[in-house]
Each structure stands twice: as C-alpha cells, then as structure tokens.
Amino acid sequence: MDHLLPAEILEADRAFPEALAACADLDALLRLKGAYVGREGSHAARLMDLLKAAPKEQKRDLGAAINGLKQGWEEGLTARQTELEAAKKRLNALASSWDPALPPPVPARGALHPLNRLMDRLVEVFRPLGFHVEEGPEVETEAHNFDGLNIPEDHPAKASSDTFYLAAHPELLLRTHTSPVQVRTLLRVAPDLHRLGGIRFLAPGRVYRKDEIDPTHSPMFHQVEGMLVGHGIGMQHLKGTLEYALRALFGPHTEIRLRPSYFPFVEPGCEVDVSCPLCDAQGCRVCKGSGWVEILGAGLLHPNVLRHAGIDPEEWSGWAFGMGVERMAMMLSQTPDLRLFFENDQRFLRAMGGLD
Amino acid sequence: MWIERKALAAEIPAAAALDTRQLCELLAALGFPVDGVASREGGDVLDVDITANRGDAMSHRGMAREVAAKLGQPLTPLAPPPVAEGAPKVPVRLESPACPLYATALLTLNPGLGGGGTPVEAQAFLRALDASAKGLPAVDASNELLHRYGHPTHAFDADRIRGAVTVRWAVAGEKLVTLDGVTRTLLAQDLVIADEAGPIALAGVMGGDGTKVTEATRRVLLESAWFDPKTVRATARRHSLHTDASHRFGRGADPAMAAVARDLLVDRLRTWAGATLEGAWTAGALPAPAAPVTLSEAMLVRVAGEPLTLAEAAEALTRLGCAVVAGSDALAAQPPTWRHDLAIPDDLAEEVLRLRGYEHIPSVLPPLEGPPQRLSPDYLLRRALARRLAHLGFHQTVTYGFISPEADAAFAAPGNAPEGRTLANPLGREYSVLRGTLLSSLKEAAEQNLRQGTREVRLFEVAPTYSSGPAGPEERFTLGLAWGGTQGGEDYLSPARPVREADLRGIAQDLGLAVIPEVRGLGEGLFGFEAPVADLPRPGERIVSTFRPFSRFPSVERDLSLLVDLGQSYGALATAMRAALPADALQDLRCVDVFRHKSLPEGRQAWLIRLRFQVDRTLMGSEVDGWVASALAAAEALGAKLRT
Structure with a gap:
C-alpha cells in the first residue's frame, strides 16, 4: 500500500527511529513530536489532508496505512518520552544529592600549646591525691626567690649574669624557679596550718634565667613545683607520691629511682629518674642507653624553709619537687630543638599540642 | 671533675675490683652522677658531677673516701714522711680571721743534685685530667696534689718576696698582677697574701705574677693554708676568677689537710727537684671544730620511713668519718674536718640514707590530714578559656614575656610607661621590656605563620602583661587573640573570604567579655584584640541556676x-x-x-x-x-x- 503514500513521508518514516534516538532531551522530543504528529504542518497532518482528498475507493487502504504510520510514531514518541523523563528524574535526583566522599565543612580545629597541655596533665595526675594549684607572680622579690628558700646570700644564681633584675627596682627580679610559690604559700597558710591539716599543691608557671637562646636553652621556660607539708612526712612519702604520679603519667610499668643530690631548700635532696618511657628501659638514644632518664629534683623541706614561714619544723615536715616542663616535653616528643616550642608554628602546635 | 680510675684505686684498693660501669653506678648512688667516661693515658677517666655542697669530694682522695665508706673497705693510709717544724725563716703574720692557719716551708731547689723534674707518671696523671704539666716541679707537684688530695697549695719564688709575709685584707685600690697576667684592682673585702712591697697573691684564688716560680727560681716558699670559703667565693666572683683553688677553698677545704699537703709537697720537691728543706713552720692554728650534731631516733625513722636504729645510723656515720656518741634515743656526731656540710640533724639523716642507698627507701602515699582544697576559680577560668578557644579553632602560643621597647610601644596602653618594666640586664634590646601587651608577640608569630604559607592563622595566648606601678611591675593575666588570612574555601560549601575585623568582635562577644575590646589591625589582613582575663564572665558558683519561666508559645x-x-x-x-x-x-x-x-x-x-x-x-x-x-x-x- 506504500504506493499510496508520498515518497517524502516514507522517507520521514524511515528516518524516524534515528531522529527519535537523537532526541537528547524532552525539548527535542517535543519538537520531533510536533514535526510528526503535531496538529498543523506535521507529517500526520499532511497525511490527514491526503486522506481527505483521496478517492473513495482508496480511503480504506490509505486510512489503514496512515493509522499504521501514526501509531508507530506515537508509540515511539511515548516510549522515548518515558525514557527521557526517567533520565531527567535521575539527573534531578543526582543534582540534589552529593557524594558523601566530598570533603564536608569541618569546624576549624585549634590546639593547646604542648607545654600547657603537659602542665594541665600534671595537675590532673596529682588532683586525686588532693593537690590543688597555687600560683605566684613572675616578678618576684629577692627575698622570696632566694632568701626564703635557704639559698645563701652569696649564691652564684643571684648574680646578674644568671638572673634578670628590674632596672627601676633593684630588689625585684624575674623568678628563676617556681619555688618562690612555696615561700608565698607557706607564709599565707602558716597561721591556718592546723585547721587545714597541712597543705599540698602544685605550682606550674613560667620562669626566667639569663641563658642565651639556643637549641637547648631559653631565657624563659616552665616549671611545675610540687609541695606537701604534713605530720611525720619522710622520704617514703616523696617516693610514694612520685611513683604514683609518674606511673599515672608514663604508664603503670614505670619504675622510679631516687639518687642523692643537693638543693639548698631540701634536706635530704635527690634527683629522680624514671625508667625510659620511650624504650621501656631497654636503652635508647633518649636515655643514652642507660634505661633511665632524669625527670626532676626533689627532697624533704629544709627546716629553714619552714622556719622562714613561721612553721615549726619540729612539728611539721614535708617535701617538694621541681620539674622542668620543656625538658620533659622534649624528651617525650623527641623534639630536637627547644626553640620550636616558642616559634608557635601552627603546624607544630597542632601536631604537638592538639586538644583533649 | 675528672677522676682517673687508676688514681682512685690507688686511694681505695677495693675499687680496683669494680669495672667502670659498676663504679659509675656506685658513684651515682652516692650522689655523684658520672656525666661521661673518656679513655686517656691508657685508662678510663670519669667526668663526675659534684654538687656545690661537697667541696670535700673534689679530689681522688675525697671520692675514694666515699667509695670506701660505701664498700666498708679501708683507704690507703696517707702518711708522708714527717717534716720537722722549726723557727720561721720568713715571718708570717695572719691579720684576718679569714685565714686562721698558714703552713709553709722554705726549700732550695738543686736541679743539679738529682731529681729528674716532674716524673712521667705525674705528667700522665695531669694530662689524663685534662690539665697539663708545666715542667716546673714546684708548680706540677702543687697541681698534682690538688687533684689527688684536694688541698690547694702554692709555691712562691722566695727570692722575690720582700720581708715578712702577711695575710691581710687588701687596701682598696691596691693593684696585683695575677698569674694570668691581668692587673687586678683590689677591694678592701679581698684577702691577700702580701709582702712588705704589697700583695703577692689573691688568697685562695690565684698567685701573683711577680713572685711566680720560673725556670730561674732557686728557692721556693710553700703555702698550704686554710681560707674562709665565703671570702674566697666573693673574691673569685668579684674578679671573675674561677680557679681550681678557689673552687675548693670556696666550697670548704679540710683545714687538717693544710700541714699534710705541705709535707706532701716538700716530699715531692725533694724527690722531683732535689730540693733541700731549709725550714718548715706554721702560723695560726686549726679553726675550732664544728659542734657535734644530734640526731634523734624519732627523726631518723621519720625521714627514712622505716625503723632504722641508732646503731645502724652510728655505723654509717662512723664510716663517713664522724666521731659518734650514741645515746638511748639520740646520737651525737662530730663531723670530720673535711665535712662542712653536716650542720643539722637532717644532714645526718641524709648521710645515713645515702650510704644505705636511696633504693631502700619504702614507697608510701602520704595520708590526707585535711580535706583537699579546690582549684582556684582564676586557674579554672584560664584553663577553660584556653580549651574553649582551642575548640573554636585557635592555637595557643607561648611567647617570651619580654619584648623590645618598640614592639611594646606599638600596642601597649599609652599611659603604661615602659621605664618601670625595663630589665637592668636584658639579653638584648629586643628582650628588654616586660610587655604591656600580648599583641606584638602575637603579630610576630602570626606573620611568621602567614609567611610560611598558612592560609589562615588563628592564635591566642593567655599570659601576664605588666603595667608600671609605684612598687614595681603589676601583673595581670591577659587574653590576646590574633586572626588573619583567608577564612573558609576549604570545602564545597564554605566560600572563601578574607578574615574581617567583625570576625574578632564575634569571638569577643561569644566569650562574653564585659567590655568588647578594640580590634586592632596588626598587619595586612591580620587583626587582634586583647582583654584582661578578669573581664571574662566567671562561671557561677551555683551548679544549677534558679528556674526562670520561658514562653512555650511560638515566636x-x-x-x-x-x-x-x-x-x-x-x-x-x-x-x-x-x-x-x-x-x-x-x-x-x-x-x-x-x-x-x-x-x-x-x-x-x-x-x-x-x-x-x-x-x-x-x-x-x-x-x-x-x-x-x-x-x-x-x-x-x-x-x-x-x-x-
């Protein structure tokens, strides 16, 4: 029956599948639909005109042929529309969804300074033993920094080559250790000592010594002082406390070792070593193969220190220790250069200090 | 101080049985840690750390005494051929209590009559200790004796001494050229040895150049004295002259060794330099011994933390050279002449524990006698502030408390004059003023970070700043914060934009600062503010606040x-x-x-x-x-x- 149909229609019908496939979106499909089955000017409209004008005896056959063509086109168009609509839906869904692997907005993260973090940790370690925190000024009097600590008046540490003094106030200096906090605290609590049942505290803080800046020296550094005054306090209590604290800090298998030493404000005095926390006392670069690292100086309070504060050394006794925070931080972190702690590079701070 | 193992073993033969490591451990346990071991002159030499209170240990003999006490083994007897004393050949007058005892001898050196000079063993000994032999027996022998026995001595060229020798205070302004060739202007607090022409030595510190022993010296006058430690320390410090002699006299030499050291020196000069003794004599007398120190059993047990007995204590103290009289509940110990550091009962208790070994001290937690005290609100506030800022993305810095006057002036309050906060002896101008502001330090740290290519820098510090007050610098804890660079732009949802002043005001507001501080421009795209920590709201004392009704109707x-x-x-x-x-x-x-x-x-x-x-x-x-x-x-x- 194809002879009844115009050649260009037959050609359009042959081209239909390809044209349909070429429709990439619904707009294109709509245009194709207009061209084939639209109300006016389409192939279907032309065929209807043809049918109207056809001789009666051809109408039946021609009608069937036209219907066949139109039905084929409409089915194709509908199928393609469903396909394109589904594709668009998929795209829309994708457009409103995001790959969870894309980096999400993360709140900015800062860090505590590693030295502060270590000092905070020390306070936490001693807290369960009833220690609180005492603080004192960094600008101190000679009396508190030296004299109250049984340091002889001609001690070399007093020299202006070792200690910073204030120009306008020759009696004032930058404290060379946190020990003056001992003096201040004892003077303050002395009248109340019986009611308080002794005293025990840590004194973390910044101290100053006249050292040139190099990889192992800094004119400003940090110490944590510890002090306890009570009845019948002896070396066993110093050892017991430090063993508890250093195990809490370095791990339950840590051993400690006391060695005799000398500081004017304690008697007996000692240095305290811990089994090397980095090599489990097997011997490494940090402990120089010995398995031990020196961690702090300590001792029983010299009776003159108690007397200076008006506390009777016949009744009361106690101990004190002093620990270098940088030294411990460098040892634990194996940081090669002390100056890194004062450069405040954010990369260093984030890596070393972090957040609890 | 260097200790040669061989020379130590010569004083305490039992030490020869210990290898170097064992010896190091033993010394450390006694309070003398060994900082290093060197191999010199065919043997090990130990670098021993000796605390300032133990002048008595600063020699091989001194160290040997400690080892002998610990091991319970005898020392080699120290018995130089006795030197008979006679009438003074040169009058010696002691005019100051700072020198109570002055032993001396006059010898003629006869290099021709035998004596081959300083023996090779003595030269090797000195070299092993990082000292050197001068080839002058009088000088080398004095030096060798110092290291071996700890007592400093000195030899003068007797022919260059005019008239009597006097130990006296210097006359202010007097001059002395010391052995190191430096002309010293003396003060009235300097103790000197003088002849009739003037000072010839700084007592206990260094001899004079004009009377030094040389190749040409034919007669020597020896000095083996005892000088007051404080006087020697002060003179050494005043003249920045720290010598082997001042180190030992300054920490307290053994007065009983004065005569012994003189005798040893005479003996060495006889054998090393063929010297003949013309006379030996002593001016003054041994200073009065220190009073005995009493140690009660109660105190011993308290310090030791275990029931040590007085008998155990007496045994330990006797080994260390004390003369001990034990009673029923206390003992009295007369310290030996070389121990100036044993003055109070605590010192004796320490000695007992030290000799016994600190490893025996028990480990006991101290009992709580009263309730624990709270952490102070100030401390807690600062700690919470630091954690909060760190969680807000800021990095805590630690910067020096002193800065340059220029850096201070850039941000410190105008009324806060730097004069009252200036150091007398700073490391340099850039570290000379106790800072009145944290912003300069933060600016420096922030700019350093930005120069390193950091996109965004967020720093804070909580530290004291200082203001000049009539009684000195007044400290108050201050919060400083710096923020700069580019914010955001690190993910697909947060646009990048430069940090703005308003960002810092937002932080200040969020912290609840009572007064919103001025945000300062620190540099290109970098801002900062600082505020007293006291301006931050304190957490209420009440854990849970009083209920206040709130509307449940929609807004x-x-x-x-x-x-x-x-x-x-x-x-x-x-x-x-x-x-x-x-x-x-x-x-x-x-x-x-x-x-x-x-x-x-x-x-x-x-x-x-x-x-x-x-x-x-x-x-x-x-x-x-x-x-x-x-x-x-x-x-x-x-x-x-x-x-x-």
Missing part, C-alpha cells in the same frame, strides 16, 4: 529591608527601633544582611533587619503588624526608607 519573625545612608549608625538605628517596640514582646532585633550595590541610590545601603517577637500567648498577626509599623516609623524618623 514570630519579621524582616524589614531598609535603605539607609552609608554613614548611618547601626547602634542608633537599633536603639531607636527597640525603643518603639514593647520590651516584653521583642525577643531579638538584629541586622542579618548588609547589601551595598550600584543598583541602590547613591550614598545608600540596604540593611535587612530581623525582628523576633514572643509573648506568653499566641501572637495575632495584626498586633505584630502594628509593632513592625512602629519600628519602621522609628527607622524612618532617622532617614531610613522601606526598600521595595
């Missing part, structure tokens, strides 16, 4: 887009609008957007003002409309127009 929000002049004050506008609104219903009024664009009339900008109302009932649209109209009217009175 109503309305936005007003206003065209206002570019110069319009937001504060004035917000105040005027608030005043026009019922205070009990207005929950919040804030500008949530600022729009500036060329599409707006020239000189104008658009502010989007958001109003939020809430009362304890359901709000009617009409009443909210009324309020919004009042707010708009108040804004219009200030020249604002509703943007359409």
